[in-house]
Amino acid sequence: MAAGTSSEPRVIYKSKSISTSAFKNCKRLLHWGPALALFIIFLISFMSVTCTLMWWPVNTLGGLINLLVFMMWDALTLYNYFMAVFNGPGFVPYGWRPKNPDDEQQLQYCMECKGFKVPRSHHCRKCKRCVMKMDHHCPWINTCCGYLNHANFIYFLLFAPCGCIHGAFILIASSIHSLNLQYFRIYLHGESMVELSILSFVIVVFTIGLAVGVVVAVGMLFFIQFHGVLKNETGIETWIIEKAKTRERFESEGEFVFPYHLGWKKNLKLIFWPSGEISSNGIHWPVEESCHQFTLTAEQLKQKALKREHVVLVQIVEDYSGSWLPISKGCKVVYNTPCSDEVRIPVRIGDHIEVTRGKRHWLYGNKVSENRSPEESRVRGWFPRKCAERESDVEDQNQNPKDPTEDDNEKKKN
Ligand SMILES: [Zn+2]
Numbered sequence: 001m002a003a004g005t006s007s008e009p010r011v012i013y014k015s016k017s018i019s020t021s022a023f024k025n026c027k028r029l030l031h032w033g034p035a036l037a038l039f040i041i042f043l044i045s046f047m048s049v050t051c052t053l054m055w056w057p058v059n060t061l062g063g064l065i066n067l068l069v070f071m072m073w074d075a076l077t078l079y080n081y082f083m084a085v086f087n088g089p090g091f092v093p094y095g096w097r098p099k100n101p102d103d104e105q106q107l108q109y110c111m112e113c114k115g116f117k118v119p120r121s122h123h124c125r126k127c128k129r130c131v132m133k134m135d136h137h138c139p140w141i142n143t144c145c146g147y148l149n150h151a152n153f154i155y156f157l158l159f160a161p162c163g164c165i166h167g168a169f170i171l172i173a174s175s176i177h178s179l180n181l182q183y184f185r186i187y188l189h190g191e192s193m194v195e196l197s198i199l200s201f202v203i204v205v206f207t208i209g210l211a212v213g214v215v216v217a218v219g220m221l222f223f224i225q226f227h228g229v230l231k232n233e234t235g236i237e238t239w240i241i242e243k244a245k246t247r248e249r250f251e252s253e254g255e256f257v258f259p260y261h262l263g264w265k266k267n268l269k270l271i272f273w274p275s276g277e278i279s280s281n282g283i284h285w286p287v288e289e290s291c292h293q294f295t296l297t298a299e300q301l302k303q304k305a306l307k308r309e310h311v312v313l314v315q316i317v318e319d320y321s322g323s324w325l326p327i328s329k330g331c332k333v334v335y336n337t338p339c340s341d342e343v344r345i346p347v348r349i350g351d352h353i354e355v356t357r358g359k360r361h362w363l364y365g366n367k368v369s370e371n372r373s374p375e376e377s378r379v380r381g382w383f384p385r386k387c388a389e390r391e392s393d394v395e396d397q398n399q400n401p402k403d404p405t406e407d408d409n410e411k412k413k414n
């Protein structure tokens with residue numbers, strides 16, 4: 001499909017201004033992520049402006065420009081932050097189906113949203129929706145980063161460190177002035193006098209640390225995100241591409257080509273000039289000449305089929321409550337808990353789980369329920385490895401019960 005062509009109505013999903021529905025999204029701010037992010041922005045801004053008014057007063061041209069530039073960083077950071085929150089990533093409508101019924105076979109189906117997943121979309125467990133061009137779920141904006149808010153999110157990642165570098169510079173200069181107040185008062189007869197109480201000085205030092213932390217953490221995220229934008233890859237797609245390159249391929253399949261990499265210039269235009277010639281409506285995406293709309297989805301379906309082939313069926317032999325810190329399962333289990341916010345599922349003796357991946361002390365899988373219809377939500381998540389045994393091992397034990405003395409003998413050996 002040629003770049004920018006689309007058979008779907010564009011206006012439904014495209015809204016780059018704060019609309020009435022965007023204001024409904026205000027409730028996204030009622031979460032620890034946005035509350036903490038806004039507090040950090042407020043603290044750095046407030047302390048920087050207070051200090052700069054003493055350190056470089058605005059009655060000089062330089063002082064005025066310094067303050068205006070800092071406030072510009074502030075305004076750009078806040079504008080893009082709120083746009084990323086209020087616009088949201090763009091969700092695939094519930095029960096969505098392609099116009100051409102033949103296309104349904106080439107798409108993935110989302111049981112939670114009861115609709116087909118459009119190319120590049122993924123279901124977010126936090127948002128409980130399929131997200132268009134999902135990159136990741138960001139707790140700081142309390143929604144996903146995706147099709148509609150990707151540009152604002154990246155601008156935010158750029159302007160926030162710029163403001164923090166400027167703020168840290170003001171705060172460091174002000175604290176040096178306040179420490180050498182007598183020197184500036186007696187020898188330089190300066191008009192700028194930074195007088196800080198002990199408490200204010202401690203808050204300034206704390207704010208400098210916070211600003212440097214934001215520069216490092218957010219700055220790194222900016223480079224990671226920008227690198228992805230240059231290749232038109234989301235975080236999830238990078239993972240899919242890696243698996244596509246390492247999986248065994250049939251000769252007829254040929255080499256894997258990522259369909260959305262159009263060259264860095266077009267990739268940049270697609271995100272930062274969405275109304276230009278290279279554009280998408282969140283459903284149809286411009287693709288490389290040798291590819292089609294479903295190239296990546298086809299690869300995902302093959303990877304999922306391969307994953308199903310490697311599923312290991314286990315039976316639960318020890319109850320687990322779903323706790324994030326299951327102390328009763330031992331220190332190693334607690335210490336090696338997966339570094340992921342994916343859910344932990346409670347399991348009971350006799351449950352059957354299809355394990356798709358695992359770590360040394362934890363397994364991840366889907367609960368198998370005979371009574372569940374395919375339309376019902378799947379229960380999947382992490383549980384401690386020691387609570388489960390392979391189905392085949394359990395069957396062997398039932399058919400050939402172990403000699404009860406065997407365990408004792410083994411223990412003696414140990
Ligand atoms: Zn979904």
Ligand SMILES: [Zn+2]
Pocket residue numbers: 124125126127128131136137138143144
């Ligand atoms: Zn999300």
